[in-house]
Amino acid sequence: MRIAVVGATGEVGREMLRQLELQDVRGEVRAFASARSAGKKLPWRGGELTVELLDEAWPFDGVFDYVLLAAGGELSKRFAPRAAAAKATVIDNSSAWRGDPAVPLVVPEVNGGLLQGYRGIVANPNCSTIQLVLSLSEVYRRWGIKEIVVSTYQAVSGAGHRGIEELLAQEKGATEHKKFPAQIWRNVIPQIGGEGKDGFCEEEVKMIVEPRKIFGDGSIECWPTTVRVPVMYGHSESVFCRTARPFENLEEVREAMRQSPNVVWEDGLLTPLTHAPESDATFVGRLRSCGAGAFSFWNVANNIRVGAATNAVRILRRHAELNGAAK
Numbered sequence: 001m002r003i004a005v006v007g008a009t010g011e012v013g014r015e016m017l018r019q020l021e022l023q024d025v026r027g028e029v030r031a032f033a034s035a036r037s038a039g040k041k042l043p044w045r046g047g048e049l050t051v052e053l054l055d056e057a058w059p060f061d062g063v064f065d066y067v068l069l070a071a072g073g074e075l076s077k078r079f080a081p082r083a084a085a086a087k088a089t090v091i092d093n094s095s096a097w098r099g100d101p102a103v104p105l106v107v108p109e110v111n112g113g114l115l116q117g118y119r120g121i122v123a124n125p126n127c128s129t130i131q132l133v134l135s136l137s138e139v140y141r142r143w144g145i146k147e148i149v150v151s152t153y154q155a156v157s158g159a160g161h162r163g164i165e166e167l168l169a170q171e172k173g174a175t176e177h178k179k180f181p182a183q184i185w186r187n188v189i190p191q192i193g194g195e196g197k198d199g200f201c202e203e204e205v206k207m208i209v210e211p212r213k214i215f216g217d218g219s220i221e222c223w224p225t226t227v228r229v230p231v232m233y234g235h236s237e238s239v240f241c242r243t244a245r246p247f248e249n250l251e252e253v254r255e256a257m258r259q260s261p262n263v264v265w266e267d268g269l270l271t272p273l274t275h276a277p278e279s280d281a282t283f284v285g286r287l288r289s290c291g292a293g294a295f296s297f298w299n300v301a302n303n304i305r306v307g308a309a310t311n312a313v314r315i316l317r318r319h320a321e322l323n324g325a326a327k
């Protein structure tokens, strides 16, 4: 396989390269970035990969089987259609294509079957959505989902490297904030992205619409509150869920979560510091009954891995498996 990683020097792009190694994807890999980062060296299979310049003359035609895009929405709008027209399967991490009805929004463990026979742009969902739907994938399969109420605790790395830098600078005494709408150090900020007319912010709107598209079920009601917290890596979520069909008891729900692919049930305390850094699992715990047909729980996952790069590379692998591309 011939694979391009575009935006390779960012938080997600670097992790995409690492995931290609970790998930043992074989093939020729090239890394691209803007003029600011072109020429940099990135670690690759025990050696190094030199980052190439992404410019308007980028070599699309028949050059790549897969393009992993982690360079933001604006760039994705320009480049993704051109790469797809040149017969690459484009896996895009931005929000540019997620709402397009012709573009599948994929978490392979839930709706990877959509990749069968598909060529074109595939959208990678928002990080907080991915860990939510992974936690609930088997619950949905067994009982359906009527309603979700979720509060997120999102790490600064979700805002990219500048988010990390802003928290580190404030730890050292800086007082200004650019990336976040308020100081994040020793604080929590209950809004991620601009607020719409109905009061929901951009991150919340993603969590309302994306689970419906991924589960293929427009009846799911999701009521999110998305919050930035002064954590480096790892998003956490407090989730209330009401199923569409009744389950017998909480033990059945726990078992469903245990059976969910790439989900790890844990009885102990789950925190981003202890569970997110080096893992590709979504951790779930603290399951509680909330009366008939409802329960609440807590989850933690690495937002750069599970919530972005790991899922993107899992999409690539599933697509290649289903469509016969060589490994």
Ligand SMILES: N[C@@H](CC=O)C(=O)O
Binding pocket: 125, 126, 127, 128, 154, 155, 157, 158, 159, 192, 203, 303, 307, 308
């Ligand atoms: N929108 C998220 C990033 C996930 O993709 C965040 O801001 O944390």
